[in-house]
Amino acid sequence: CLDGVEYSYGEFSEKVVSLMRRMCLVESVRARRCLVLINRGIELLIALVATVLSGGIYVPLHPQDPNDRIAWMISDTESVCVLTTSSLSQKIFQAFTMTSNKPSCLCVDEIISSSTASNRLLLSSLMPVDAKNDDLLMILYTSGSTGKPKGVQITHKNWANTFQAYLECGEMRFQMKMIQTVTCTFDNHVFECLGPLSCSGSVIMLHSDGHLD
Numbered sequence: 001c002l003d004g005v006e007y008s009y010g011e012f013s014e015k016v017v018s019l020m021r022r023m024c025l026v027e028s029v030r031a032r033r034c035l036v037l038i039n040r041g042i043e044l045l046i047a048l049v050a051t052v053l054s055g056g057i058y059v060p061l062h063p064q065d066p067n068d069r070i071a072w073m074i075s076d077t078e079s080v081c082v083l084t085t086s087s088l089s090q091k092i093f094q095a096f097t098m099t100s101n102k103p104s105c106l107c108v109d110e111i112i113s114s115s116t117a118s119n120r121l122l123l124s125s126l127m128p129v130d131a132k133n134d135d136l137l138m139i140l141y142t143s144g145s146t147g148k149p150k151g152v153q154i155t156h157k158n159w160a161n162t163f164q165a166y167l168e169c170g171e172m173r174f175q176m177k178m179i180q181t182v183t184c185t186f187d188n189h190v191f192e193c194l195g196p197l198s199c200s201g202s203v204i205m206l207h208s209d210g211h212l213d
Contacts, residue, residue, distance in 0.1 A: 007042065012049075015042075015112040019050040019083075022111050026081050026104040029056035031135065033077040035103070036184070037061040037070070037084045037092060041205055043108040044184065045193050047083040052194075055129035058138035059151075060184035063088055071098035072149060073141060085109045133157035140187055154187060162191065163198065176201040 007015075023029050034056040038044040051058045059077055061070055074082070074095060081104045082092050089107055096102045131137075137156045141149040166172040178196045180203055182189040196203050 012046070015046050016050045016053065018112050018114065019046055019106075019108060020054050022106060023050065023054055023056075023081060023083075026106070029054045029080055030129070031055060031057065033057045033059050033079040033139065035059045035061055035073060035077065035079045035082040037063060037065075037082060037088055038108060038184075039063050039085070039088070040180065040184070040207060043085055043112070045180075045203060045205065046112060047108050048190065048193055049197070051083070052137065053129065055131060055135075057136045058190075060138070060140070060189075062183065062185050063091075067091065067095045068098060069144065069149060070095040072144075074103065075099045075101050076149075076151065077139065079103045081106055083108055131156045133160070138187075138190065140185065159190065163195070166191065166195065171195075172199055174199050174201075177204060178202075179204045179206060181206060 023034075029051065034051045036044070036047045036051070036058060037060075038047055048058055059073065059079065061073060070091070073079075078101060083106050084092050086107045086109055089105060092105050133156060135156050136153055137159055138154050139151040140154065141151050143149065163172065172195050176196050176199055178192055178201065180189065180192045182192055193203060195201070
């Protein structure tokens with residue numbers, strides 16, 4: 001939920017499928033890098049889930065990153081698409097002027113605004129992604145304070161082990177509720193997003209500076 005607006009699992013799946021279908025029209029994202037430049041909110045959660053379910057590799061960028069850093073990541077990852085929102089798309093286009101690699105730019109907020117109930121039925125018919133233990137789940141980049149930013153590769157096995165540890169120590173529980181506060185450039189934000197969804201729980205999204213209120 002965000003701003004008092006709640007989404008059921010059915011409503012959420014409609015929006016996820018809308019984005020997945022649009023991503024597939026661009027190019028297969030299976031085992032390919034997908035950059036995500038989105039402020040904290042429902043669009044960020046949808047982008048994360050759609051990328052993972054499509055078999056893509058999630059590469060989050062911070063909305064306050066300078067254009068040259070974004071351009072470097074676009075080039076270094078050889079991404080096939082950038083998921084963003086209409087309010088941040090201009091930042092992506094500015095970064096495009098600094099790199100020869102120009103992946104497709106998709107505005108998540110515009111895509112999900114046209115989602116329909118029929119997409120809810122399509123989610124169950126999607127072919128499952130055959131992810132192997134050593135397949136990449138996401139890439140997180142360092143600050144680059146000592147040079148060029150370096151990508152830290154995290155596999156499905158890494159996160160499966162992490163989730164199992166959270167279950168064993170009681171950090172993940174059935175129908176748990178969690179406030180998502182960690183910035184997207186830290187790996188624990190994925191647990192805050194996917195953890196509750198993995199056990200029929202709820203994710204409470206705050207605005208970018210909501211944790212300061």
